[in-house]
Amino acid sequence: MATSKPRALVLGHSFVRRIGEFIDRSQAKDRCSRDFNLSNFCDLEICGFGGRTVDRMTLEKIRSTAPDVVVLDLGSNEVCDSSCDVATIALLLVAFIELLLGEFTLQFIVVCQLLPWKRQPFDGYNDRVSQVNTLVREALQDIQRTKFWNHRGLTRGMTYSPAQRFLCRRTNPPRQYLNHC
DSSP: OOOOOOEEEEEESHHHHHHHHHHHHSOTTTOOOTTTTOTTTOEEEEEEOTTOOGGGOOSHHHHHHOOSEEEEEOOHHHHHOTTSOHHHHHHHHHHHHHHHHHHSOOSEEEEEOOOOOSSOSSTTHHHHHHHHHHHHHHHHTTSTTEEEEOOTTGGGTOOOOHHHHHHHHHSOHHHHHHHHO
């Protein structure tokens, strides 16, 4: 009897949604696969919601997908709200992760590093991002079946991911994301 492939869900806010949109709109010769060419290894789905905060993240997609692995990219919309305390943001993320582990039969959760911005929406934004990342990274060390994922290169002074560079050419990220906070 053949074993089924693991199911993975990339879940998050508008960055995740825009990755899927970028793939869908790319030229045929440049087209990336929506499963990132991982179909031999797993079934992958991308699901992002614009302006989504941790407390507004729906569990319905997780229920309907029944993933084994969740890659979670959440928290930057909370950081945009300067009235939100960084410790509270980190606690919200960790509580959400613990909820997912308790409610679903997930084998693993990967939590993506929040990304700093070259053009900060307000002074201190990147400091807040760094503080939330540190708090979440430390908390996940004590939670089995989780991993905090640092985007390579960002710890060496790079402040824009390739996805952010693409978006900056198409939109005005600081204003756009401030509208979602």
